[in-house]
Structure formats: structure tokens, C-alpha cells
Amino acid sequence: MSSNRSLATDPEWDVIVVGAGPAGSLCAEHLAGRGHRILLLERDHRPGACANCTGIIGEEAFEVFDLPRGLVVNTISDVVFRGPYRREVTFEGGRPLAHIVRRFEFDAALAERAEQAGAELRTGVRVAGGSRSPHGVEVDGVTDKRTETFRGRAIVLAVGYHLAILRSFDMDGPREFVQGVQLLCRAKDLHQTEVYVGSKWAPGSFGWAVPLDQGWAKIGLTTSGKARQHLDAILASEHLAHRLDLSDARVRLSPIPVGAPGRTHDDRVLVVGEAAGQVKTTSNGGIYYSMLGAREAAATLDAALRRDDLSAAALSSYETAWRGLLEPELQAGQQLREAFDTISDAKLAALMWIGGMESLMDLIRNRADFDWHRPLLDELSGHRVVGQFLKMGTRRAAEA
Numbered sequence: 001m002s003s004n005r006s007l008a009t010d011p012e013w014d015v016i017v018v019g020a021g022p023a024g025s026l027c028a029e030h031l032a033g034r035g036h037r038i039l040l041l042e043r044d045h046r047p048g049a050c051a052n053c054t055g056i057i058g059e060e061a062f063e064v065f066d067l068p069r070g071l072v073v074n075t076i077s078d079v080v081f082r083g084p085y086r087r088e089v090t091f092e093g094g095r096p097l098a099h100i101v102r103r104f105e106f107d108a109a110l111a112e113r114a115e116q117a118g119a120e121l122r123t124g125v126r127v128a129g130g131s132r133s134p135h136g137v138e139v140d141g142v143t144d145k146r147t148e149t150f151r152g153r154a155i156v157l158a159v160g161y162h163l164a165i166l167r168s169f170d171m172d173g174p175r176e177f178v179q180g181v182q183l184l185c186r187a188k189d190l191h192q193t194e195v196y197v198g199s200k201w202a203p204g205s206f207g208w209a210v211p212l213d214q215g216w217a218k219i220g221l222t223t224s225g226k227a228r229q230h231l232d233a234i235l236a237s238e239h240l241a242h243r244l245d246l247s248d249a250r251v252r253l254s255p256i257p258v259g260a261p262g263r264t265h266d267d268r269v270l271v272v273g274e275a276a277g278q279v280k281t282t283s284n285g286g287i288y289y290s291m292l293g294a295r296e297a298a299a300t301l302d303a304a305l306r307r308d309d310l311s312a313a314a315l316s317s318y319e320t321a322w323r324g325l326l327e328p329e330l331q332a333g334q335q336l337r338e339a340f341d342t343i344s345d346a347k348l349a350a351l352m353w354i355g356g357m358e359s360l361m362d363l364i365r366n367r368a369d370f371d372w373h374r375p376l377l378d379e380l381s382g383h384r385v386v387g388q389f390l391k392m393g394t395r396r397a398a399e400a
């Protein structure tokens with residue numbers, strides 16, 4: 001779009017939210033619920049239609065955001081860890097740790113909540129460019145038929161890993177990514193979530209086999225390279241090969257950010273959710289953290305709109321709030337990743353053996369939290385052997 005086009009002094013919308021994923025829809029819902037005029041633009045014809053995600057969400061998120069439990073297709077209480085040298089450890093949580101939803105249903109439900117709160121949802125509109133002036137923001141939305149210009153007082157960029165649009169607003173996205181690769185298939189006798197670790201399956205990270213409902217399962221992994229090759233190794237493993245029907249299974253690969261960009265706010269602009277790196281650096285799960293980031297964005301924007309001050313200074317409380325909440329976790333996760341990056345299969349198998357001991361299992365059971373990993377990592381850093389392993393990550397993170 002031309003940069004010298006004049007912006008109306010009284011735009012039609014208070015906030016234009018780009019992207020109806022969990023972050024965008026929650027932000028739109030909270031702002032519309034506080035009486036602001038919110039336009040929610042989504043490129044897909046149905047929110048969540050193209051999400052590449054396992055759909056695992058911790059119990060806490062359901063409580064904090066009153067998420068629709070009717071969408072849960074399975075619940076995770078126990079996890080079987082499979083590692084090198086046939087090492088196997090079962091973690092029995094003894095309580096529901098997390099739930100699994102189908103993203104196309106979940107995202108549609110959140111977008112509907114935003115609409116019910118008063119936001120206007122426009123699907124099938126891809127925001128292709130935009131600009132800012134002292135008076136407001138403009139975006140160009142491209143549909144099947146035409147390009148339409150929308151004007152607002154502020155913009156929220158909640159576009160997941162589709163980061164190109166950030167450049168129109170002089171914002172940077174995350175710089176580091178892993179690959180998330182996954183397929184949906186039929187599976188028999190897969191009753192528990194299984195996690196695969198070790199150099200053959202998921203070097204420096206982990207793979208998963210997650211049962212959904214009605215005999216469906218998602219198999220995938222996150223990795224920094226050779227994603228397809230490692231997925232094939234998991235699919236061919238003696239544990240899974242005979243249980244899966246891979247006919248018609250389509251493999252999907254997507255980037256997942258690891259760590260946040262330097263700045264996620266500016267005059268009239270907030271970057272929220274995965275686009276802001278609000279993703280766990282341990283498990284790469286981003287639904288809950290993105291929603292927490294979106295909640296902070298809505299609180300900041302609500303106050304700023306009321307004061308009619310949408311300057312970077314006024315919006316900086318968003319940055320402070322979300323980083324205060326999530327950054328300690330992101331840093332702890334980075335250290336864990338650094339440690340896992342270098343661990344040999346022999347050491348990993350030994351760690352699993354130690355982890356399976358009753359005393360350590362009790363500690364993990366008591367301190368483990370699906371969403372907040374730092375307290376457990378802090379506790380484990382005092383353990384004679386596990387602590388040594390974690391310190392390797394701290395050293396490498398400090399050197400990096």
C-alpha cells in the first residue's frame with residue numbers, strides 16, 4: 001500500500017486484531033468485552049482449519065480461561081517415556097495433567113466467544129500489508145475477490161509463525177526456531193501418551209505418540225533438523241510400527257519459535273502469542289502461554305484506549321507484564337535445551353534409569369507442573385546426578 005495515504009482521524013475500529021488463533025481470539029474477546037470496537041481478521045475460512053498442532057492444553061489453562069471442556073477428546077494422566085537402549089519409564093501423574101482438543105474446534109470456539117463479546121470476525125481475509133501514522137493504523141485485507149482497507153486506532157499482530165506482516169509495522173519476530181513435524185493416523189492399542197527421546201528419534205528434543213479418540217492418534221516430534229527422517233524412525237520403531245495405519249496420513253511441518261524477539265510493542269502495535277515467542281522453550285507448547293500473553297495485551301490496550309494514549313511508552317506495560325510472567329520459564333527451558341543438545345544416548349539412558357527410581361519419581365510427581373517447569377528444574381538442580389546434567393546447560397547457555 002502507498003505510505004502517504006492519509007489515515008482517518010476517527011477510525012472505524014479501536015483495535016484490529018490480525019489472526020484468530022488462541023492469542024488473537026482471546027485478546028479480541030477481552031477487549032470487546034470491555035466495550036471496545038474490535039475487528040478480528042483471519043486468513044483461513046474457518047479459524048484453526050490449518051493449525052498444525054497436537055492440541056494438548058494443561059488443566060490450568062482450562063481453569064484460568066474457562067475453556068470449553070466439551071471439546072476435550074482425551075485426557076493425559078500418565079506418560080510412557082521410551083529412550084535409548086530400550087530404556088522405558090512410566091510417569092504416573094495420579095491426576096489429569098493435560099487435555100487434548102482438536103484445534104479446528106477449539107479455535108472456532110474461541111473465535112465465537114470473541115464474537116459473542118462483541119468483536120466482528122472476518123474470515124478468509126489475509127492481511128497483506130499495513131502502515132501506521134500518528135492518528136492510527138491501516139491494513140490491507142485480501143479476500144478471494146478483492147482488497148479492502150481497514151482502519152483502527154491500534155493493531156494486535158497475533159499471526160503465529162506467519163511473520164512477514166510484522167515488517168510492515170517495523171517489528172521483528174523471533175529469530176530461532178525448531179521444526180514441528182506431525183501426522184494424524186489410525187492407531188490400535190495406543191492408550192497412553194508415549195514420549196520418544198534419544199538421537200535416533202529426536203536428538204536434543206522429543207517425539208510423541210498421542211492417542212485422541214475413536215482410534216485416531218497424532219505422531220510427531222520437534223527437532224532442529226532432519227525432521228522427516230526422525231519421524232520415519234519413530235513410525236518404524238518396534239513400539240509403534242505394528243500399531244499404526246499410515247494410509248492417507250499426511251505429514252505436516254511447521255516452524256516453532258524458541259525464545260522471544262527483543263521488543264513486542266511500539267506505537268499503536270502489539271505483537272502477541274507465538275509471533276512474540278510466547279511458547280514454552282521446554283515442550284514447544286504455545287497455546288496457553290500465547291493466551292496469557294494475549295490477556296496481558298488486552299489489559300494494557302484497554303487502559304491505553306481509555307486514556308487515548310497508544311504511544312510505545314503507554315503500551316510498554318504489556319512487555320513488562322508478559323516478560324515478568326513468562327521469561328523466567330523461557331530462560332529455564334533454554335538451559336534445559338542446551339543440556340539436551342549435547343547429551344549422549346548412554347547418559348540419557350542413565351538419566352532415565354535414575355529418573356525412574358521411586359525417590360526421584362516422587363519428587364517429580366510432587367513438583368511437576370504441566371505449564372510451569374522452572375520450580376521442578378530448580379529442585380532437580382540440587383540432585384547429585386541430575387543437577388550435574390542441568391549445569392551443563394547453564395554453562396552452555398552462558399557461553400552462547
Ligand SMILES: Cc1cc2nc3c(=O)[nH]c(=O)nc-3n(C[C@H](O)[C@H](O)[C@H](O)COP(=O)(O)OP(=O)(O)OC[C@H]3O[C@@H](n4cnc5c(N)ncnc54)[C@H](O)[C@@H]3O)c2cc1C
Pocket residue numbers: 018019020021022023024041042043044047048050051052053054055056057125126127128158159160161162165179180181182220253254255256272273274275279284285286287288290
Ligand atoms: C507439530 C506441532 C504440534 C504442536 N502441539 C502443541 C500442543 O500440543 N500444545 C500447545 O500448547 N502448542 C502446540 N504447538 C504450538 C501451537 O500450535 C502454537 O504455539 C499456538 O497455535 C500459537 O497460537 P497463536 O494464536 O499465537 O498462533 P496461531 O495458532 O498460529 O494463530 C495465528 C492465526 O493467524 C492467522 N494468520 C496468520 N497470518 C495472517 C495474516 N497475514 N492475515 C490474517 N490472518 C493471519 C493464521 O491463519 C492463524 O489462524 C504445536 C506446534 C506444532 C508445529
